[in-house]
Amino acid sequence: MYRDxxxxxxxxxxxxxEIEDAELKLQGENPSCGDQLTLYVNRDDKITDxxxxxxxxxxxxxSTSILTExxxxxxxxxxxxxxxxxxxxxxxxxxxxxxxxxxxxxxETLQKGLEE
Amino acid sequence: MRPEKIREDFPLxxxxxxxxxLDNAATSQKPEQVIEEITNFYEESNSNxxxxxxxxANKATKEYEGSRSTVADFINADKEEIVFxxxxxxxxxxxxxxxxxxxxxxxxEMAHHSEQLPWRHKAEQxxxxxxxxxxxxxxxxxxxxxxxxxEDTGLVAVSHISxxxxxxxxxxxxxxxxxxxxxxxxxxxxxSAPHKRLDVKSLDADFITFSGHKMLGPTGIGVLYxxxxxLDDMPPYQVGGGMVKSVEEDSVRFSDTPxxxxxxxxxxxxxxxxxxxxxxxxxxxxxxxxxHTREMSSKIHKGLESIDGVDVISHERSTLVSFxxxxxxxxxxxxxLNQKSVAVRAGNHCAQxxxxxxxxxxxxxxxxxxxxxxxxxxxLVDGVKEAVKMFNV
Numbered sequence: 001m002y003r004d005x006x007x008x009x010x011x012x013x014x015x016x017x018e019i020e021d022a023e024l025k026l027q028g029e030n031p032s033c034g035d036q037l038t039l040y041v042n043r044d045d046k047i048t049d050x051x052x053x054x055x056x057x058x059x060x061x062x063s064t065s066i067l068t069e070x071x072x073x074x075x076x077x078x079x080x081x082x083x084x085x086x087x088x089x090x091x092x093x094x095x096x097x098x099x100x101x102x103x104x105x106x107x108e109t110l111q112k113g114l115e116e
Numbered sequence: 117m118r119p120e121k122i123r124e125d126f127p128l129x130x131x132x133x134x135x136x137x138l139d140n141a142a143t144s145q146k147p148e149q150v151i152e153e154i155t156n157f158y159e160e161s162n163s164n165x166x167x168x169x170x171x172x173a174n175k176a177t178k179e180y181e182g183s184r185s186t187v188a189d190f191i192n193a194d195k196e197e198i199v200f201x202x203x204x205x206x207x208x209x210x211x212x213x214x215x216x217x218x219x220x221x222x223x224x225e226m227a228h229h230s231e232q233l234p235w236r237h238k239a240e241q242x243x244x245x246x247x248x249x250x251x252x253x254x255x256x257x258x259x260x261x262x263x264x265x266x267e268d269t270g271l272v273a274v275s276h277i278s279x280x281x282x283x284x285x286x287x288x289x290x291x292x293x294x295x296x297x298x299x300x301x302x303x304x305x306x307x308s309a310p311h312k313r314l315d316v317k318s319l320d321a322d323f324i325t326f327s328g329h330k331m332l333g334p335t336g337i338g339v340l341y342x343x344x345x346x347l348d349d350m351p352p353y354q355v356g357g358g359m360v361k362s363v364e365e366d367s368v369r370f371s372d373t374p375x376x377x378x379x380x381x382x383x384x385x386x387x388x389x390x391x392x393x394x395x396x397x398x399x400x401x402x403x404x405x406x407x408h409t410r411e412m413s414s415k416i417h418k419g420l421e422s423i424d425g426v427d428v429i430s431h432e433r434s435t436l437v438s439f440x441x442x443x444x445x446x447x448x449x450x451x452x453l454n455q456k457s458v459a460v461r462a463g464n465h466c467a468q469x470x471x472x473x474x475x476x477x478x479x480x481x482x483x484x485x486x487x488x489x490x491x492x493x494x495x496l497v498d499g500v501k502e503a504v505k506m507f508n509v
Contacts, residue, residue, distance in 0.1 A: 001451060002506065010507065033447050033463045034478030057445035058507065102447065 001093050002058060009062035014069055015051045022051075028109030030101050035060045039068075039110055047071045047079060052106065059091075059099050064106030066090050076114055082107060117400070117408040123487045125396075127151065136458045136492035138416075141279050141307060141436050141483035143329045146393075150332055153392035154385045164381055166358060176384060183387035184374075187339055190394045191314040191324070197347065199340040199374040200387055204306040205230040207325035207340035208273075210377065211302060212238040214350040215323075219270025219299065220245040224256050226278045231304040231325075235273050249274070254281035254431050258289050265290075269299040276308035276324075280479070282413065282434030284308070291320055300346070306330060309339075310485070311409050311435050313402040316341055328386065332393035337386030340377070347373040354379040405486055409435050412484035412493060419497035425504050429479055436483035441500065444507035446478040452503040458496050 022040035029036045035056035042049040050068045054061045070090060071079050087107050088095060095103045123129050125147040129137075137145060163176040181195075188195045201207045212234035221235050225248050239246045245268075250260040256274060265272060272294040277284055287303060294301045303321040305314060310331035316324060323346070328337040342350075352359060352370055356379040361369040370376040397405055413430075416437045420426050425442040441449060450462035461481045482496055 001455075002448075007506065031464070034445070057447040059447075099447070099451070 001095070003093060006058055006062045006091075006093060009065045010058040013052070013054065013061050014065040015072075016053060016065075017051050018053060019049055019051050022049075024113050026109050026113035028105050028112075030056075030060075030105055033057070033102065035102055035105055037064055037106060037109065039064075039106065039113065041110070041113065043076055043114075045077075046073055046075050048073075050110075054106075056105070057099075057102050059095065060102040060105050063087060063091050063103045067106045067110065071110070080111060080114055082111070117404050117486070119408065119487050119489045122400075123489070125149065126487055129487070132457075134457045136488070136495045138482040138484055138488065138492060138496060139459045139461050140310070140330070140485035140488075141282075141481060142461055143335070144310065144332050144485055145487065146332055146334065146389075147396050149396050150334065150389050150392045154334065154389045157385050157388045165384055166375075179391075180382065180384050180387050183391035186391040186394050190398070191309075191316050191341060192318075193316045193341050194344065196373050197316075197341050197344050199342070199347070199377045200382055201325075201338045201340050201377075202336055202383070203327040203329070203338035204304060204325045205234075205338075207323075207338055208234045208302070208304070210340060210353045211323055211325075211342075214353050214377075215271070215300070215346075216350075217270040217300060220247065220268050222247045222249060222261075222265055222269050222272040222294075222299070224249040224251070224274050226251045226256070226280060227273070227275065228279050228304065228306070230306075231273055231275060231302075235271070244270070251278075251281075254278070254283040254429070254434070256285045256290065258286055258293075261290055261293055265293050265297055265299060267297055269294065269297050271300045271302065273302040273304070275304045275306075276314075277305075277311075277435055279307050279436075280438055280481070281430045282307070282436035282438070282483070283431050284312075287319065287321070295320070307435065310397075311402075311406045313406075322346055328390040328393065332396055333390035334386050337383050337390050339390075344373060347377070350377075352376045352379065356380050358382070400486065406435075408486055409484055412488050413437050415490065415493045416482050416484065416496060419493060420500060423497070423501050423504055425508065426500065436481055438479045438481045439500075440479050441504050442508075444503050446480045448507055449480050449500060449503045452506065453496065453499040456495060456499045458492070458499050460496070 019040035024041040026039040037054040040051045052064050126145045128145045161175045163172040165177040165180045184198045185195050188198050208231050221239050247264045250257045291301050300322045303324045305324045305326040309326035324341045326339050329335040359371050359376050359379045410433045414433050417432045428439045430438045446462035463478045
């Protein structure tokens with residue numbers, strides 16, 4: 001599960017920090033296991049900028065990093081269509097059922113925020 | 117105590133020989149003596165209880181009621197004071213639904229959700245205030261209890277041993293303070309009953325609750341103990357078959373305590389299995405059981421403390437060890453340990469408010485029991501070392 005790529009994304013997460021005056025500031029958490037993250041998003045009909053601030057496990061931090069890299073520049077409508085399988089494919093590892101919510105926290109937080 | 121020998125009594129370790137099971141605060145494994153007792157009941161004595169007049173029905177009733185006596189003796193209670201329920205959570209819900217009292221409720225910051233939410237629900241419905249006792253060095257603060265438990269307090273619900281810290285709370289003092297103020301006390305013994313000899317008469321708690329599955333028994337059977345006169349005053353929790361003396365068109369007479377709380381066909385094999393579990397523990401000796409758990413915890417504690425970056429939250433010689441590691445999330449540590457066949461718990465252990473108070477997002481918990489060996493301790497400590505090295509940012 002902890003391939004070098006995942007550990008690298010955990011130790012050196014991509015697109016971290018805050019976007020000042022971001023249009024969307026989205027908070028997500030898995031209270032039972034303790035994953036917490038904030039997404040900062042600017043968008044028109046595309047995601048123009050996205051950053052995250054995560055206090056979470058390796059799986060959650062890595063998948064949120066991948067998410068921010070993948071969705072930047074993508075039309076919002078396409079982001080809304082992304083699903084579990086897409087995220088797991090990008091993550092490239094087998095995730096046990098208990099860790100699925102770690103892997104999907106970033107994507108679900110983003111989609112819920114865009115919907116609202 | 118010879119844990120290597122005890123391990124041989126547990127079929128699960130035969131099918132999982134390399135497993136170091138250190139999640140006993142969540143549930144324990146079952147010895148073949150318990151599994152056999154359950155099988156025997158189905159093969160030799162199965163029938164419903166308390167109803168049929170034939171030989172087999174008498175046998176089943178005798179087994180079920182015999183289990184009640186075993187539980188009563190185990191905690192020095194009277195047989196009529198033992199109500200069989202599903203688990204600790206159900207016992208707490210039964211009480212919060214049926215117990216009528218004047219005054220406010222005192223809970224603790226360290227409370228497990230199961231001993232907290234039923235009472236919060238009752239407070240909301242009946243407009244009662246709730247106060248939370250603070251945690252001081254892993255135990256309920258007596259100083260805080262003295263200031264918060266007063267004449268307005270109607271009920272105090274606390275854990276005997278916390279499932280986060282594993283430390284024994286000063287319950288004797290708490291019970292005395294509560295009783296001086298005329299308040300009832302509910303003691304959650306889910307984490308103490310598996311390890312400690314309980315004596316309800318010397319504890320003087322009004323109610324205690326615990327689960328069978330954490331103490332070698334099957335799942336689905338738990339115990340509510342209550343002082344007889346208090347149980348007598350309470351209405352039934354559920355109504356239906358098996359808990360009535362007579363039913364006429366315009367009147368119902370309920371059975372006496374404890375049967376009025378056990379509507380429907382009870383978990384007969386659960387009770388029988390719990391009886392076998394208690395016999396198993398008593399054969400080992402509860403003092404020896406407690407000593408072994410504490411010794412294993414102590415060794416885990418020492419081993420973890422020697423690792424740079426690991427912060428042990430629980431006290432030495434508690435019944436369990438909870439810890440965090442800088443840079444490594446609890447789930448990632450548990451996952452690495454899993455890859456080495458070491459089973460631990462990671463998260464907030466159903467005590468979210470306590471973790472918020474400690475300002476940590478979760479912790480890892482290793483909780484040993486009678487079958488854990490020094491080899492299990494070593495595997496755990498080595499695994500944590502590796503995880504810290506791997507995730508250290």
